[in-house]
Amino acid sequence: MTDATETFRAWTGQWASSVAVVIAGTGEEMRAATITAFVPVSFDPPLVAVFLNRGSQMNELLRGAERWTVSLLEVGQYRLARHFAHPACLTGSVELEQIGVIDLGEGPPALANAAAWLSCARESIVEMGDHTAFVGSVMRHTRQPEARPLIAWRGTLFRLGEVAAPSSWTAFAADDLSADF
Numbered sequence: 001m002t003d004a005t006e007t008f009r010a011w012t013g014q015w016a017s018s019v020a021v022v023i024a025g026t027g028e029e030m031r032a033a034t035i036t037a038f039v040p041v042s043f044d045p046p047l048v049a050v051f052l053n054r055g056s057q058m059n060e061l062l063r064g065a066e067r068w069t070v071s072l073l074e075v076g077q078y079r080l081a082r083h084f085a086h087p088a089c090l091t092g093s094v095e096l097e098q099i100g101v102i103d104l105g106e107g108p109p110a111l112a113n114a115a116a117w118l119s120c121a122r123e124s125i126v127e128m129g130d131h132t133a134f135v136g137s138v139m140r141h142t143r144q145p146e147a148r149p150l151i152a153w154r155g156t157l158f159r160l161g162e163v164a165a166p167s168s169w170t171a172f173a174a175d176d177l178s179a180d181f
């Protein structure tokens with residue numbers, strides 16, 4: 001890795017994001033990987049994308065996967081985030097069942113007790129430098145409205161902090177618009 005690449009990689013750590021786990025494959029080939037590069041991309045139709053390093057086994061698996069799931073981790077699930085970030089992590093449907101999953105009937109399972117999860121059907125695959133974007137069409141989704149997300153920032157896992165704005169960002173009250181910046 002060049003100095004410029006290292007510097008940019010460090011820059012990306014400044015981007016605070018929810019931590020998710022993507023699961024794909026069947027039987028012994030099933031595996032899970034921790035990601036932060038997840039983004040909802042369209043409401044209608046509902047589409048999401050995950051971005052996987054081209055050198056990872058998960059990238060290889062997703063290329064052939066018709067279905068995959070994304071589970072947004074709840075703050076208490078930080079051990080799972082670490083576990084599924086390790087290339088030698090337990091894999092296979094039996095091991096994942098022991099960790100705790102929700103069987104969705106069709107396609108791979110989602111992680112039990114996640115703050116939210118969704119199940120996708122393959123929509124498109126786009127190569128982007130050293131990563132690949134896997135775009136999925138959302139088939140099912142659910143969330144625990146009271147669950148708090150696990151947050152990654154500058155290489156460390158956090159819980160959400162205090163409210164910063166005086167009111168909800170969806171309510172564009174006039175006093176918010178004329179506030180001093």
Ligand SMILES: Cc1cc2nc3c(=O)[nH]c(=O)nc-3n(C[C@H](O)[C@H](O)[C@H](O)COP(=O)(O)O)c2cc1C
Pocket residue numbers: 019032033034035036037038051052053055056057058059081082084085086087088152
């Ligand atoms: C907090 C965190 C976020 C990560 N986000 C991503 C990501 O968005 N994309 C990615 O390719 N790898 C990401 N990783 C690394 C993968 O989890 C790891 O390389 C993968 O699980 C192991 O590779 P494998 O698929 O070869 O087993 C992240 C790791 C951590 C700890």
